[in-house]
Amino acid sequence: MAWKIGVIGLGFVGLTLATALTSKGFDVVGVDIDEHKVKCINGGKPPFYEKELDKYLKTVINKKLIVSTDYRLLSDADIAFITVGTPTNPNGTQNQTFLKEAVNELGRVWRNSSSKKYRLLVVKSTVVPGTTRKLGYMLSMVSGLKLGSQLGVVMNPEFLREGNALYDIFYPSRVVIGCIDERSCSVIKELWTKFYESIGTSVPIITLSLEEAELVKYASNSFLALRISFANTIANICEKIKNCDVINVLKAVGLDPRIGTRYLRPGLGYGGSCLPKDLKALIRFSRTRSYNPILLEAVDKVNEEQPYKAIEYLMREYKDLKDRTIGILGLSFKPGTDDIRDAVSLKVIRKLLELGAKVKVHDPLAIDNTRKIFGKKLVYCSSPEEVLRDADAVIIITEWDEYKELKPKVFKELMRSPVVIDGRRIHDPAVFNKEKIKYHAIGLHI
Ligand code: NAD
Numbered sequence: 001m002a003w004k005i006g007v008i009g010l011g012f013v014g015l016t017l018a019t020a021l022t023s024k025g026f027d028v029v030g031v032d033i034d035e036h037k038v039k040c041i042n043g044g045k046p047p048f049y050e051k052e053l054d055k056y057l058k059t060v061i062n063k064k065l066i067v068s069t070d071y072r073l074l075s076d077a078d079i080a081f082i083t084v085g086t087p088t089n090p091n092g093t094q095n096q097t098f099l100k101e102a103v104n105e106l107g108r109v110w111r112n113s114s115s116k117k118y119r120l121l122v123v124k125s126t127v128v129p130g131t132t133r134k135l136g137y138m139l140s141m142v143s144g145l146k147l148g149s150q151l152g153v154v155m156n157p158e159f160l161r162e163g164n165a166l167y168d169i170f171y172p173s174r175v176v177i178g179c180i181d182e183r184s185c186s187v188i189k190e191l192w193t194k195f196y197e198s199i200g201t202s203v204p205i206i207t208l209s210l211e212e213a214e215l216v217k218y219a220s221n222s223f224l225a226l227r228i229s230f231a232n233t234i235a236n237i238c239e240k241i242k243n244c245d246v247i248n249v250l251k252a253v254g255l256d257p258r259i260g261t262r263y264l265r266p267g268l269g270y271g272g273s274c275l276p277k278d279l280k281a282l283i284r285f286s287r288t289r290s291y292n293p294i295l296l297e298a299v300d301k302v303n304e305e306q307p308y309k310a311i312e313y314l315m316r317e318y319k320d321l322k323d324r325t326i327g328i329l330g331l332s333f334k335p336g337t338d339d340i341r342d343a344v345s346l347k348v349i350r351k352l353l354e355l356g357a358k359v360k361v362h363d364p365l366a367i368d369n370t371r372k373i374f375g376k377k378l379v380y381c382s383s384p385e386e387v388l389r390d391a392d393a394v395i396i397i398t399e400w401d402e403y404k405e406l407k408p409k410v411f412k413e414l415m416r417s418p419v420v421i422d423g424r425r426i427h428d429p430a431v432f433n434k435e436k437i438k439y440h441a442i443g444l445h446i
Helices: 012-023 035-042 053-060 097-111 131-143 165-170 182-199 210-238 246-254 275-288 294-317 344-354 367-377 384-388 408-414 429-434
Strands: 004-008 027-031 065-068 079-082 119-123 151-155 175-179 205-208 325-329 358-362 393-396 419-422 438-441
Touching (some): 004 012, 012 065, 012 165, 035 065, 053 165, 079 097, 079 182, 097 131, 119 182, 131 210, 151 182, 151 210, 175 210, 182 205, 205 210, 210 275, 210 294, 275 294, 294 344, 294 393, 294 419, 344 358, 344 367, 358 367, 408 429, 429 438
Parallel strands (some): 004 079, 119 151, 175 205, 325 358, 325 393, 419 438
Antiparallel strands (some): 151 175
16 A cells, blocks of 8 residues: 655654655655744754765656645655654653644644545654654544544554664664554554565564553663663763772673663753653653662762763862863863753763863754853854864863774874863773873763
8 A cells, every 4th residue: 555654743753764764765755833943944954963864865856855834745645643742841851842733733634624534543742651642643533534344553663773873773673663553553553564674674563452562662762761871870980999990890790791881871861852751751761660769860860970070070170170271172062963852961061161161062963952051152163173272171071982082192283281071981091191191081980
């Protein structure tokens, strides 16, 4: 069957999904309320950086992929994916406003459609357990479509990593689908089976209940967050022990096949649009169910405090940061993206400004996004060397490859005083110490 597919919300997840589906021959209509985004996409330009997305987008836009702000274009859709944002409310609960608005709009369009064919709602946004079922009831009410015979509902969490988003959609470790009934399940299974056949990959499709699928996403992200906070806890302990480097310790720990090395690196903590938000949402959700998830609370607390280790090291060098020039290398929440949502850099910069420091920053991709937040409060540099020049200290926050290539000699030559805080452990302490650079790093004895 040649499905007509709708994707609502054209951010990181939605645009990557729409581009991936169309690149394999599916017909997709994408809808977003943001006119600027839609205009960019129609011009063949993704409104954010994602590896290879522009190349793929150019081949499908206004051919297999039609993008608009007009929901009426979804009137004929057989399957509608919802990929709108699910941010956190100030009280910690999940903000579901975008989801509800999207479902209402879709429902009105389907109600007014003359076709009464079977339709499928697929929620891809990360939502707390119980949400997809409620959205299904809501869509049924607004559209007038009867659940089961005319309307199916699926929860299909997304596990892509920004920076590798297309690759992760083409070659995922698993596809998780939670379904309201058998019919919903068979339609979504058929879609993904066809998609992966067209790529020539075999991907396990795991079928669950709606609520299980919703929880899989939270459990996965919480576990990744836990590994990072664990690594940082061991790093912080290492700092109190002579002759102890956390890198050596965790490398040996990770060689145990039961443990493994991934997500077991020390640093200034995790950021980004998913891990912090999803962990907090699961904590809040558990509390509403009268369960206090103390393990998750500890993971979150470790991560909230970890960025300030950078300030702690600085204060050891300079008792007062007022009018000191501090350089920041790396603003995005990880390499390979221009995304700074919940990035560690934001917390460190805010604290430095509060303490009266002058802050110079560099990032290969994220300067524009950072400027939108801090405006004229920072000095934006076009090279790492410009950040180093006349700085009293420099903090490496994101492990971009170009920062790994900076030689100690460059720090020594350009900086007013060579104090280097390696927040991601990308340099060899021995090499820096030999050059008489004051090198501080997470997980080294102090
Ligand atoms: P995003 O903010 O980049 O994109 C969301 C888009 O939805 C925006 O373009 C916004 O304009 C649009 N939107 C909001 N309300 C709308 C409406 N009523 N109708 C149409 N469009 C609307 O968000 P994202 O990073 O793509 O994340 C989307 C969801 O996927 C979230 O729930 C997130 O937690 C989850 N997720 C994100 C990632 C990731 O790496 N970014 C990975 C897995 C899951």
